[in-house]
Amino acid sequence: MAAVIYRNDPAYDEAYLAGASVAFGVFDGVHEGHRFIIGEAANTAREEDERSAVITFDIDPDEMFAADKLKKLMTNEARIAKLAELDVDAVVVLPFSREFAAQAPADFLEVCFGGGVPRHIHIGSDFRFGNRAAGNVEDLRAWGAERGMEVHGHELVAERGVPVTSTRIRHLLGEGRSREAAELLGRPYGLSGTVRAGRGEGRDFGFATANLEVPGDMLAIGEGVYACYAVVDGARYKAAVNVGVPATFADEAKENIEVHILDFNENIYGQPIEVEFIEWLRPMRSFDSTEELIATVMGNIAWVRENL
Numbered sequence: 001m002a003a004v005i006y007r008n009d010p011a012y013d014e015a016y017l018a019g020a021s022v023a024f025g026v027f028d029g030v031h032e033g034h035r036f037i038i039g040e041a042a043n044t045a046r047e048e049d050e051r052s053a054v055i056t057f058d059i060d061p062d063e064m065f066a067a068d069k070l071k072k073l074m075t076n077e078a079r080i081a082k083l084a085e086l087d088v089d090a091v092v093v094l095p096f097s098r099e100f101a102a103q104a105p106a107d108f109l110e111v112c113f114g115g116g117v118p119r120h121i122h123i124g125s126d127f128r129f130g131n132r133a134a135g136n137v138e139d140l141r142a143w144g145a146e147r148g149m150e151v152h153g154h155e156l157v158a159e160r161g162v163p164v165t166s167t168r169i170r171h172l173l174g175e176g177r178s179r180e181a182a183e184l185l186g187r188p189y190g191l192s193g194t195v196r197a198g199r200g201e202g203r204d205f206g207f208a209t210a211n212l213e214v215p216g217d218m219l220a221i222g223e224g225v226y227a228c229y230a231v232v233d234g235a236r237y238k239a240a241v242n243v244g245v246p247a248t249f250a251d252e253a254k255e256n257i258e259v260h261i262l263d264f265n266e267n268i269y270g271q272p273i274e275v276e277f278i279e280w281l282r283p284m285r286s287f288d289s290t291e292e293l294i295a296t297v298m299g300n301i302a303w304v305r306e307n308l
């Protein structure tokens with residue numbers, strides 16, 4: 001478990017990273033590739049008996065530079081919390097802003113590390129930084145060479161011959177390929193939200209559904225029906241989940257995640273729940289009759305009960 005340290009905390013000591021072994025990146029998803037690089041930073045820290053740290057940003061730069069097509073794998077809070085579970089001494093969170101990103105690459109590094117130069121820095125070979133992402137691993141190496149900082153630019157971890165990247169995982173999820181995404185993440189893809197009141201029909205249909213309204217930029221998972229686990233108040237249940245505004249009720253509904261939790265009967269309006277996506281079952285569709293909708297959903301629930 002790592003300490004989470006915010007650089008804009010007035011108590012932050014600029015010398016904290018001096019001599020440390022660090023991994024630097026955004027790390028959306030904290031996937032297998034990210035964890036390899038962070039593990040390498042922990043290794044060089046151990047070898048030199050130095051401090052190990054993950055350096056990341058408080059917000060994902062894509063929120064500023066790719067906001068229109070953003071599909072994040074994790075909220076910033078969840079990302080930082082997940083990084084803090086790893087075997088490093090600290091997660092150092094740098095404040096990100098347009099002005100910060102617009103600096104020339106060398107200035108960017110000066111602001112990041114000038115006050116305390118790490119001894120080792122680990123990044124992926126596609127690492128870019130500074131204005132228009134002009135800085136690359138070679139620039140980082142040149143900067144480090146003058147300051148006693150060794151740069152480890154790692155080949156990206158590959159799976160089936162293709163590098164593991166957050167973008168690849170987003171594509172898989174968008175196509176409903178939750179199993180493959182979980183392999184690259186090293187755990188099932190999860191979404192959190194607060195349960196809202198829906199139209200109150202689920203219960204009459206014979207399957208109550210806890211409804212979530214997930215903002216578009218957090219909805220990496222594609223439309224469809226999935227076998228899932230739902231975590232409610234620390235307990236894990238099987239769940240049958242619809243992703244997408246229900247096509248049958250498209251005019252009235254706005255919730256985009258509907259979670260039927262198996263063997264559960266509690267009022268959880270206003271409570272946070274987490275959904276882990278295990279298996280894609282079928283596309284979401286519009287039904288001509290309520291009977292057909294109920295029979296199909298009951299079939300999905302039975303499948304989850306038997307197979308998960």
Ligand SMILES: Cc1cc2nc3c(=O)[nH]c(=O)nc-3n(C[C@H](O)[C@H](O)[C@H](O)COP(=O)(O)O)c2cc1C
Pocket residue numbers: 198199200201202203205207208209210211225226240241242245246247248249253258259260283284285286287293297300301
């Ligand atoms: C496992 C599961 C699969 C579902 N599949 C569909 C679907 O294919 N098409 C659809 O219009 N609604 C689908 N629904 C959503 C239901 O229509 C919705 O839960 C129901 O209308 C109750 O809505 P309410 O909770 O807002 O009252 C599904 C719900 C669940 C739990």
Ligand SMILES: Nc1ncnc2c1ncn2[C@@H]1O[C@H](COP(=O)(O)OP(=O)(O)O)[C@@H](O)[C@H]1O
Pocket residue numbers: 195196197198199200201202203204207208209210211259260261262263264265266267268269
């Ligand atoms: N097994 C269950 N799965 C999901 N929600 C449940 C379950 N049992 C009780 N609930 C509660 O019932 C609510 C869903 O009831 P429902 O009739 O579908 O109404 P709504 O349209 O308001 O969601 C959930 O938000 C939750 O508080």
